[in-house]
Amino acid sequence: MELPKVLYVDDEILNLRLFEINLSKHYTIFKALNGNEGLEVLKNNQEIKLVLSDLRMPKMMGLEFIAKAKKITPNALFFLLSGFDITKEIQEALDSKLIAGYFKKPFNLNEIHKTLTHFTKNA
Amino acid sequence: MTNTEFIHLKKQLQLITEVVSADVYNLGERFFEEVVIKLNKTLNADYTFIGKLCEKKICVETIALVSKQGLVDNFSYELKGTPCENVIGKNACSYSNSVTKLFPKDQLLIDMGIEAYVGIPLYDSKSNATGIIVSLFKDKIVDTASIESILMIFASRASAELEHQQLYAKLEKNKRELESKVVERTKALEDSNKELKKLLKELRNTQAKLIESEKMASLGILTAGVAHEINNPLNFILGGYTGLHNHLDNIGVNDEQTKVLLEGIEVGVKRASQIVNSLNHYSRKEDSFDNKCNIHKIIDDCLVMLNNKIKDRITIQKNYTFTPIVIIGNSGKLHQVFLNVLQNAIQSIEKIGVITITTTQNNNTANIKITDTGHGIKSKNLYKITTPFFTTKQPGEGTGLGLSITASILKEHRGSIDFSSKENQGTTVSISLPTNNN
Numbered sequence: 001m002e003l004p005k006v007l008y009v010d011d012e013i014l015n016l017r018l019f020e021i022n023l024s025k026h027y028t029i030f031k032a033l034n035g036n037e038g039l040e041v042l043k044n045n046q047e048i049k050l051v052l053s054d055l056r057m058p059k060m061m062g063l064e065f066i067a068k069a070k071k072i073t074p075n076a077l078f079f080l081l082s083g084f085d086i087t088k089e090i091q092e093a094l095d096s097k098l099i100a101g102y103f104k105k106p107f108n109l110n111e112i113h114k115t116l117t118h119f120t121k122n123a
Numbered sequence: 124m125t126n127t128e129f130i131h132l133k134k135q136l137q138l139i140t141e142v143v144s145a146d147v148y149n150l151g152e153r154f155f156e157e158v159v160i161k162l163n164k165t166l167n168a169d170y171t172f173i174g175k176l177c178e179k180k181i182c183v184e185t186i187a188l189v190s191k192q193g194l195v196d197n198f199s200y201e202l203k204g205t206p207c208e209n210v211i212g213k214n215a216c217s218y219s220n221s222v223t224k225l226f227p228k229d230q231l232l233i234d235m236g237i238e239a240y241v242g243i244p245l246y247d248s249k250s251n252a253t254g255i256i257v258s259l260f261k262d263k264i265v266d267t268a269s270i271e272s273i274l275m276i277f278a279s280r281a282s283a284e285l286e287h288q289q290l291y292a293k294l295e296k297n298k299r300e301l302e303s304k305v306v307e308r309t310k311a312l313e314d315s316n317k318e319l320k321k322l323l324k325e326l327r328n329t330q331a332k333l334i335e336s337e338k339m340a341s342l343g344i345l346t347a348g349v350a351h352e353i354n355n356p357l358n359f360i361l362g363g364y365t366g367l368h369n370h371l372d373n374i375g376v377n378d379e380q381t382k383v384l385l386e387g388i389e390v391g392v393k394r395a396s397q398i399v400n401s402l403n404h405y406s407r408k409e410d411s412f413d414n415k416c417n418i419h420k421i422i423d424d425c426l427v428m429l430n431n432k433i434k435d436r437i438t439i440q441k442n443y444t445f446t447p448i449v450i451i452g453n454s455g456k457l458h459q460v461f462l463n464v465l466q467n468a469i470q471s472i473e474k475i476g477v478i479t480i481t482t483t484q485n486n487n488t489a490n491i492k493i494t495d496t497g498h499g500i501k502s503k504n505l506y507k508i509t510t511p512f513f514t515t516k517q518p519g520e521g522t523g524l525g526l527s528i529t530a531s532i533l534k535e536h537r538g539s540i541d542f543s544s545k546e547n548q549g550t551t552v553s554i555s556l557p558t559n560n561n
Contacts, residue, residue: 083354
């Protein structure tokens with residue numbers, strides 16, 4: 001069976017590599033170090049259905065990237081990662097269904113896997 | 124010198140010697156009286172007096188008046204029509220006989236049956252007329268010149284004394300005025316001193332508050348940055364831990380030691396993450412403050428959460444107001460306030476004890492007093508307990524953020540928190556919150 005494809009955008013390369021090592025058994029993982037790279041990956045791989053993005057990144061912030069990405073892959077599910085507790089803007093993004101979920105750093109990879117599995121099964 | 128002149132001079136000298144024989148120069152207040160007595164006797168006069176010119180300069184008040192029988196009560200008389208009118212401010216005058224015929228309007232002289240008059244003017248050191256010395260005789264006199272010269276000797280002395288007395292009186296008056304002014308000024312100074320002290324205290328308080336709010340503001344900026352920066356490395360550790368855990372499972376390493384090592388990493392990350400989380404409080408200000416918060420219910424919720432630490436060892440006494448106290452604010456944050464305070468109260472009680480919770484409401488303020496019978500707070504620590512990261516607890520048991528966050532939440536609700544404590548007897552935490560914020 002083909003593994004679900006996930007794009008993870010984070011300016012910390014170590015986060016990307018650890019994510020890959022821990023979850024590559026379950027997903028085909030695409031990585032991007034910033035929003036622009038992420039948008040490029042999505043253009044070339046429109047079959048990606050799961051996108052995770054860090055909130056605070058240089059050049060383009062997570063929510064801006066997600067808003068742009070949603071136009072490329074409108075059917076994909078987007079998740080936000082952040083070191084902050086839920087803020088007003090995160091809550092608004094959740095309410096407007098811009099993002100499907102939010103994980104607080106440091107995140108529990110097993111929990112992320114569980115949540116992603118839940119969404120892919122229901123999709 | 125003729126024999127007559129010699130006898131005349133000798134007589135004068137004798138008169139002078141008699142007058143000054145008594146120590147008339149050291150009499151002080153009784154100077155005038157003693158002088159008129161001596162003069163009257165020596166000059167064989169019927170009356171002698173020293174008078175001072177009144178302020179309007181139209182009458183004379185006697186200072187000392189003597190008759191052959193002794194001192195007489197002082198009186199004052201108008202100058203007009205008297206022989207004194209020609210003396211005061213002018214020159215010595217003598218009338219050896221029939222003085223009443225010359226001054227028929229001077230009823231006093233007539234009544235006294237006076238025949239002869241000798242008067243000497245008194246001047247002060249600035250040549251202002253100040254008074255008069257007069258000797259009156261019922262019989263005519265012969266040697267007016269001798270009498271005049273003797274009176275003149277004492278006139279200058281009397282003038283000086285008069286001036287001295289007046290200056291002294293003025294001095295006394297000035298002194299009294301000065302003294303009362305000093306008292307007045309001292310009081311004014313003391314008052315303004317008190318006022319200054321009060322202002323200084325207020326200033327210090329305001330300054331302390333300003334420093335505190337500055338501190339909290341910079342702490343907010345700092346912690347927001349730190350929280351974010353620390354969460355990424357924590358993410359590395361947790362990711363690394365997860366991967367390592369899975370890897371060791373896959374290769375079949377699951378001995379006790381490995382478990383302890385892995386647990387160390389996991390617990391460490393979680394605890395660090397919790398601290399970073401609580402720091403977030405300082406930077407998050409956008410939370411809503413429109414919840415209806417029932418204070419009694421919030422306290423009861425907290426007691427339920429803490430039940431496993433209370434049961435069997437701590438008695439909770441609740442003295443709640445009959446009607447519920449409801450304030451508008453952030454329910455979650457107010458829970459945090461009472462959870463922190465109650466948790467401290469519980470932790471302060473080593474074995475068994477009592478926590479008393481009393482609520483009152485007056486005007487637009489709700490007051491909540493939480494008293495414990497715990498180990499209390501050292502007075503030197505009392506002012507530090509709301510400082511971020513100040514703790515007396517063992518490492519790992521407390522971050523030193525609880526009361527700092529509590530105070531900051533109460534401030535957001537326009538409330539306040541106060542502590543009073545006695546070591547080994549217990550602590551009372553007084554929280555007040557405005558209830559009119561709807």
